[in-house]
Amino acid sequence: MTDLPAYYFRVRENGALVFRVDSENRQRRLELEQIATVNVRNGEIRPQGDKVLTDADRAEIAAWLAARQAQLAERDVDDILRAIDHMNLTAHWVQTKASEDQLERVTDALLLAMHDLRTVLVKKKADRVLKAAPPAPQPD
Structure with a gap:
């Protein structure tokens, strides 16, 4: 064994x-x-x-x-x-x-899913950019 x-x-x-x-x-x-x-x-x-x-x-x-x-x-x-x-x-x-019928079946669902994904990705990217940016100088 x-x-x-x-x-x-x-x-x-x-x-x-x-x-x-x-x-x-x-x-x-x-x-x-x-x-x-x-x-x-x-x-x-x-x-x-x-x-x-x-x-x-x-x-x-x-x-x-x-x-x-x-x-x-x-x-x-x-x-x-x-x-x-x-x-x-x-x-x-x-x-x-894709045929017209096939596009009719999937277009709205795809557009909504892609919009949702884009919104989340843009927000996360903005959060990362702001986190990585040096702090703004403070006035004296």
């Missing part, structure tokens, strides 16, 4: 269930003992039942949590980059292939 990790994380919607992996038992069976629940959104680590987490448990869970949060953040950016590709493909479709 190959070397197994000491912990297994069963990913779920908002985090994971954490299991300690035991392959060194008398029956030589692989056993997973649930020891905690992790919430990726708020970083909460809750021991399972009356389990007491060791420092090693907490360190491993914290490392997994940091890596998972970074992975999800990267996926968010990748999703947006894909959305940009889809916007470009949509523009090309509108210009070259």
